[in-house]
Amino acid sequence: MSDENADEEPSVEHHYGSAAERHFHDAVYLHDDQRLPTADHLFGFAAECAVKSLLLRFTAEVSMTDSKGRTSRKPWWNNPSNNKLEPLGHIANVLPAVSLLTHGRTGADLLQAMGSLSDFASWTEADRYTDGTSVEASVVACRRKAATLVLALHEQAVITGKLS
Secondary structure (H helix, E strand, C coil): CCCCCCCCCCCHHHHHHHHHHHHHHHHHHHHHCCCHHHHHHHHHHHHHHHHHHHHHHHCCCEEEECCCCCEEEEEEEEECCCCEEEECCCHHHHHHHHHHHHCCCCCHHHHHHHHHHHHHCCCCHHHHHCCCCCCCHHHHHHHHHHHHHHHHHHHHHHHHCCCC
């Protein structure tokens, strides 16, 4: 289901959401084929893209404008801990901004999905440069579940237009 009008250029939020789905489906395929290192990496990218899409859709503190006021290719957020604009990078760097989505909200689905992101706290893009032997099946399974929850929340938010 598209969240864009046919006459309009797809939004950045749409692109992040589409990338989340693409990475997730590829990760599931690889995970089912026991190709754990790459599956793990793609689950991280999927969750990262879905969260960035949600942050851009539902918070005013995240935008595509960098600290110098220029249009950026990646999202930036106003970090309340230091009151500075900072880029939102990989999933481990995005986790502090997740509190913007849950602040003042009591929706069980939202809190469960956002809480599951802690499974990505030790995820790092540097893992793509290793031989993959340190990847544990149980960790990948937890990250798959976390990505599943976040993508389901994203899909629901796109359909309903709100976080619950």
